[in-house]
Amino acid sequence: MAEQRLASPSPVPELHGPVPGPRARAVLEKDRRAVSPSYTRSYPLVARRGRGLVLEDEDGNRFLDFTAGIAVTSTGHCHPRVVEAIQRQAAELIHMSGTDFYYAVQADLAERLARIAPGRGAKRVFLTNSGTEAVEAAFKLARWRTRRPRALAFIGAFHGRTMGALSLTNSKVIQRAGFAPLLSGVTHVPFPNPYRGPEAAWVLDFIRRTVLRRTVPPEEVAAIFVEPVQGEGGYVVPPLEFHQGLRAIADEIGALLVHDEVQSGMGRTGRMFASEHFGVAPDVVCLAKGIASGMPLGACIAREEVMAWPPGAHASTFGGNPVSCAAALATLDLLEAELVENARVVGAHLEGLLRGLARDEPSIGDVRGLGLMLAVELVRPGEGSPPDGARAGRVIDECFRRGLLLLPCGESGIRFCPALVARREDCDRAVEVFAGALAATPE
Numbered sequence: 001m002a003e004q005r006l007a008s009p010s011p012v013p014e015l016h017g018p019v020p021g022p023r024a025r026a027v028l029e030k031d032r033r034a035v036s037p038s039y040t041r042s043y044p045l046v047a048r049r050g051r052g053l054v055l056e057d058e059d060g061n062r063f064l065d066f067t068a069g070i071a072v073t074s075t076g077h078c079h080p081r082v083v084e085a086i087q088r089q090a091a092e093l094i095h096m097s098g099t100d101f102y103y104a105v106q107a108d109l110a111e112r113l114a115r116i117a118p119g120r121g122a123k124r125v126f127l128t129n130s131g132t133e134a135v136e137a138a139f140k141l142a143r144w145r146t147r148r149p150r151a152l153a154f155i156g157a158f159h160g161r162t163m164g165a166l167s168l169t170n171s172k173v174i175q176r177a178g179f180a181p182l183l184s185g186v187t188h189v190p191f192p193n194p195y196r197g198p199e200a201a202w203v204l205d206f207i208r209r210t211v212l213r214r215t216v217p218p219e220e221v222a223a224i225f226v227e228p229v230q231g232e233g234g235y236v237v238p239p240l241e242f243h244q245g246l247r248a249i250a251d252e253i254g255a256l257l258v259h260d261e262v263q264s265g266m267g268r269t270g271r272m273f274a275s276e277h278f279g280v281a282p283d284v285v286c287l288a289k290g291i292a293s294g295m296p297l298g299a300c301i302a303r304e305e306v307m308a309w310p311p312g313a314h315a316s317t318f319g320g321n322p323v324s325c326a327a328a329l330a331t332l333d334l335l336e337a338e339l340v341e342n343a344r345v346v347g348a349h350l351e352g353l354l355r356g357l358a359r360d361e362p363s364i365g366d367v368r369g370l371g372l373m374l375a376v377e378l379v380r381p382g383e384g385s386p387p388d389g390a391r392a393g394r395v396i397d398e399c400f401r402r403g404l405l406l407l408p409c410g411e412s413g414i415r416f417c418p419a420l421v422a423r424r425e426d427c428d429r430a431v432e433v434f435a436g437a438l439a440a441t442p443e
């Protein structure tokens with residue numbers, strides 16, 4: 001982390017004028033004319049370069065980044081060790097396709113991921129370019145392995161946007177609108193939420209007594225897909241007994257338990273995998289986001305006897321390309337050396353700060369999360385504390401105007417998911433700016 005600290009010589013945020021400035025506005029105009037309008041930009045940040053938690057825009061304004069590019073740049077922007085690994089690999093071999101040929105860096109990474117993946121026994125690793133492809137691979141693997149057609153997934157879940165993963169996704173209706181028919185055979189059930197309900201015991205009972213008795217024949221279920229901590233759905237942390245109960249249900253009905261750790265994995269929660277907090281090992285785990293510090297890479301990892309499909313059953317031209325694999329190996333070195341532990345320690349500090357703020361601020365209904373995967377939920381104080389998504393959006397926008405980058409999640413959540421190199425002082429500063437923005441944004 002020492003190099004990263006040197007990277008921010010003067011305090012951030014440091015803005016030279018109102019944002020976006022003139023250079024950023026020129027990019028926005030070009031983007032408006034040329035780029036797909038389907039993206040979901042929360043505010044007009046035009047990124048130019050980054051180091052650690054510092055993100056500089058086109059006009060030289062320096063922001064404090066508590067988004068990590070949607071929980072991706074786990075080692076901070078452009079960590080020197082990751083940059084060096086990328087440059088070294090790019091000078092040797094950029095592509096040869098792990099589908100048709102062999103190269104050492106893919107085998108090295110697979111071996112390492114298989115060794116650390118949750119659960120006992122030998123594992124196999126299928127490398128992808130993204131989270132949605134990791135989920136897609138898991139869905140195909142579950143069907144192939146069990147020869148069963150159906151899946152259970154959760155309301156509020158986000159698993160990706162390709163057709164298979166989208167069929168499991170149940171986050172916002174705009175993500176599904178206009179794309180029917182999606183895959184048939186996916187049944188969504190409520191996800192437990194300790195703040196708003198339902199309770200875990202009720203959900204488990206509902207799956208057992210209602211879903212698997214009235215709607216879904218248990219012997220037709222290939223897999224149960226679940227995020228250990230629901231991500232886009234609001235950083236919702238279910239209680240231990242929920243994940244333990246799901247493990248038991250999967251075993252009872254002979255289905256695979258798939259953990260989607262695309263967002264919660266790779267140290268984000270202060271453990272390498274969020275499932276470790278719950279003492280439950282899945283049959284299949286999906287990873288992406290933080291795995292290669294921003295290079296496109298994902299992984300679907302399963303026990304050896306599960307991932308026993310034959311040549312040709314599944315493959316990818318680009319998945320696991322050498323440069324991404326090199327970045328992932330450098331990222332793993334940093335995560336294992338200190339960053340997972342840093343996420344735990346600094347995450348606890350940030351959570352304490354947010355809880356302190358919530359004590360004096362009735363519009364913060366809930367503070368939740370694990371490690372550096374934290375969110376606050378904004379509500380309208382009073383009867384039933386309804387979520388206040390409109391205000392959450394305004395507060396996030398005001399934070400941007402003041403130089404702090406945050407993202408929304410769930411109905412009215414604001415997530416704090418900085419790179420795992422974050423220091424206590426970064427959190428102090430972020431919460432100070434956030435508190436100011438909250439005070440300046442009327443209900």
Ligand SMILES: Cc1ncc(COP(=O)(O)O)c(C=O)c1O
Nearest residue numbers: 130131132158159160231262263
């Ligand atoms: C839990 C989870 N699964 C899957 C995905 C999809 O990943 P990608 O956008 O890389 O396809 C995401 C992305 O936010 C995610 O949070």
